Amino acid sequence: MSYRQMRRAKSEELRAQRTETIAKRKRSCSLFIENIIPVVVIIRPDRIIQFLSRMLSELDSPIKSGNDGNKNTKSFLKSLRICSIIIFALCSMLFALCFFSSDANARVKGKCKDCHTMHYSYEGEGITYGDRQGPFPILTKGGCLGCHAQNTNGVNSIITSGQAKIPQVLHHNENNDLAGGNFYYVADGYNPDYSKGHNVIGVSHQENTPMNIPPAFIKSVFIPGGLGPTDWPVQQQLTCAGTWGCHGNRTVEDPYESVYGAHHTDDSAIDGITVGKSYRFLYGIKGAEHKNWEYLATVNNHNGYKGDIAHNTMDTISYLCGECHAKFHPNQNLGGIKEVGYVYNSIWRRHPADIAFSSVHVGFKNSEYENYVRYRIEAPVAFGQPTGGEEVVDSTSIIMCLSCHRAHASQYPDILRWDYAKMDLRNGTGKGCLACHTKKGEH
Numbered sequence: 001m002s003y004r005q006m007r008r009a010k011s012e013e014l015r016a017q018r019t020e021t022i023a024k025r026k027r028s029c030s031l032f033i034e035n036i037i038p039v040v041v042i043i044r045p046d047r048i049i050q051f052l053s054r055m056l057s058e059l060d061s062p063i064k065s066g067n068d069g070n071k072n073t074k075s076f077l078k079s080l081r082i083c084s085i086i087i088f089a090l091c092s093m094l095f096a097l098c099f100f101s102s103d104a105n106a107r108v109k110g111k112c113k114d115c116h117t118m119h120y121s122y123e124g125e126g127i128t129y130g131d132r133q134g135p136f137p138i139l140t141k142g143g144c145l146g147c148h149a150q151n152t153n154g155v156n157s158i159i160t161s162g163q164a165k166i167p168q169v170l171h172h173n174e175n176n177d178l179a180g181g182n183f184y185y186v187a188d189g190y191n192p193d194y195s196k197g198h199n200v201i202g203v204s205h206q207e208n209t210p211m212n213i214p215p216a217f218i219k220s221v222f223i224p225g226g227l228g229p230t231d232w233p234v235q236q237q238l239t240c241a242g243t244w245g246c247h248g249n250r251t252v253e254d255p256y257e258s259v260y261g262a263h264h265t266d267d268s269a270i271d272g273i274t275v276g277k278s279y280r281f282l283y284g285i286k287g288a289e290h291k292n293w294e295y296l297a298t299v300n301n302h303n304g305y306k307g308d309i310a311h312n313t314m315d316t317i318s319y320l321c322g323e324c325h326a327k328f329h330p331n332q333n334l335g336g337i338k339e340v341g342y343v344y345n346s347i348w349r350r351h352p353a354d355i356a357f358s359s360v361h362v363g364f365k366n367s368e369y370e371n372y373v374r375y376r377i378e379a380p381v382a383f384g385q386p387t388g389g390e391e392v393v394d395s396t397s398i399i400m401c402l403s404c405h406r407a408h409a410s411q412y413p414d415i416l417r418w419d420y421a422k423m424d425l426r427n428g429t430g431k432g433c434l435a436c437h438t439k440k441g442e443h
């Protein structure tokens with residue numbers, strides 16, 4: 001970039017920032033009005049007036065006898081108290097709406113041109129991100145990997161383009177991986193070790209048999225929106241999204257069609273009803289999303305993963321993994337008792353997921369699990385109603401696939417969060433497996 005270009009870019013950035021601040025002010029103002037009207041409607045002003053006039057008439061009524069008068073004053077004071085409580089509640093509601101509503105929009109931000117190209121042509125040449133060849137579906141620049149794996153040699157795990165912050169799933173900085181991990185460890189051209197991650201089309205080649213299909217696959221299992229594939233063809237490589245991938249609606253084969261509309265959805269409430277309103281566009285899965293995909297996450301501000309110990313829902317993060325690795329999940333739709341074990345007081349055949357510490361078969365009290373008390377980002381647990389702010393781990397906390405694994409790829413074989421080969425009874429440091437199995441290490 002020449003000095004002139006740099007200056008122009010800088011002044012464009014400043015202008016963009018100014019327009020954003022103005023737009024934000026306008027937005028919060030209109031949100032304020034939008035939100036006030038329903039509140040006023042719910043509270044019913046006529047009722048309040050009725051109540052106030054009743055209070056006033058009580059005040060007017062003559063004092064008959066000492067006793068009665070006492071009663072009257074008491075009820076007046078009581079009404080006064082109720083009244084002030086209502087007024088206080090109203091005020092605090094308005095206050096809260098004023099200040100918090102403007103941050104509620106969690107959809108993509110910025111100018112169309114930051115992300116879209118109308119003809120995939122600019123002054124006669126194709127425009128793209130990350131050297132990916134287009135044109136791309138839905139007129140985006142670069143497609144999934146063009147945006148999300150923009151600079152594979154770069155060190156940034158979040159790249160800003162205009163006002164858009166784009167999370168990076170493939171970059172070259174070991175200490176800067178986002179929650180999903182980093183496809184770098186399996187990416188062709190970077191000395192890959194295929195066992196360290198999912199081998200997705202465009203990142204690496206397909207693995208050899210038997211790892212060309214998902215380990216523990218079961219045909220036609222229940223998934224959100226319908227059934228999983230009737231078979232996993234041996235030549236079928238993993239994709240980011242759609243039937244053969246993790247993101248989007250997995251009953252739709254085409255990756256772009258499966259996430260269609262998700263990026264522009266307001267996902268301030270994650271209810272799993274649409275792809276955009278599902279946890280990280282994983283259709284049907286719930287959870288609480290850390291704003292920066294766990295970049296600089298802390299012990300009380302992290303991703304909130306959903307678990308379900310009743311095993312009758314399909315909305316947990318471990319169920320998502322189980323959709324392909326079915327035999328590893330105790331849900332009856334998947335591996336169930338036969339493959340994994342009884343859910344309560346069980347002797348396990350495979351390591352459990354989606355069970356709480358409360359159901360360990362020796363009982364929680366005095367068990368080794370009792371000593372895992374403070375949330376740890378390197379061995380996280382799930383919750384029934386996750387908020388992402390949980391600092392305390394207790395008997396209700398839930399084991400999940402992501403307690404041990406990352407989702408995309410990691411530095412370690414089997415996409416683990418730590419080096420399993422180094423887990424030893426002698427390293428009683430509370431690392432890895434020992435975060436939960438606290439009494440297995442020697443102290």
Ligand code: HEC
Nearest residue numbers: 108109110111112114115138140164259260261262263264
């Ligand atoms: C930060 C990136 C980004 C910006 C800015 C952006 N888009 Fe998109 N848009 C996407 C992506 C990615 C998709 C495709 C995936 C999807 O639908 O979720 C998409 C999909 C769409 C779609 C089809 C799906 C839908 O939601 O209807 C339309 C239409 C669209 N964009 C229009 C626009 C317009 C108009 C603007 C500017 C006002 C804009 N976009 C700005 C990223 C962006």
Ligand code: HEC
Nearest residue numbers: 106115140143144147164165166240241247255256280281
């Ligand atoms: C034009 C650039 C662009 C393209 C193309 C694009 N994305 Fe995104 N994506 C973004 C941006 C920007 C965000 C961050 C949105 C936000 O702030 O919540 C995002 C966020 C995401 C997220 C995280 C959502 C969350 O809740 O945090 C997922 C998952 C995702 N994209 C998947 C995909 C998949 C799969 C494709 C291809 C089918 C795709 N993206 C194509 C720009 C893009």
Ligand code: HEC
Nearest residue numbers: 194195198199211213214244245321324401405407414415
């Ligand atoms: C859409 C199907 C699908 C989903 C969903 C899925 N996987 Fe996989 N997984 C595969 C396939 C296919 C392979 C084998 C090929 C490869 O490694 O890419 C695999 C391999 C693995 C491996 C072994 C890696 C190796 O190369 O040795 C682990 C560990 C794993 N998955 C964990 C998970 C976890 C954890 C989740 C949930 C976050 C998950 N998977 C979700 C399809 C899936």
Ligand code: HEC
Nearest residue numbers: 215318321322325328329351352353400401403404414420
């Ligand atoms: C207690 C930690 C832990 C949990 C929880 C866990 N895994 Fe694993 N997983 C491992 C380890 C360790 C390996 C390495 C091989 C082994 O020891 O079985 C592994 C291996 C795998 C493999 C590769 C298997 C192969 O044939 O190479 C897949 C796939 C996998 N896990 C998926 C899952 C899924 C899906 C879940 C949740 C239902 C899950 N894991 C839960 C620790 C765990």
Ligand code: HEC
Nearest residue numbers: 346347348352357359360361362379399403432433435436
């Ligand atoms: C997030 C917490 C957690 C992590 C991390 C974890 N485990 Fe577990 N593990 C459990 C729980 C809970 C059980 C179930 C115990 C029960 O039912 O009594 C269990 C069960 C087991 C069992 C079977 C015990 C039985 O009662 O049948 C073995 C063996 C085991 N884990 C080994 C490991 C190894 C090895 C690792 C590291 C790769 C690991 N665990 C990581 C929580 C964890």
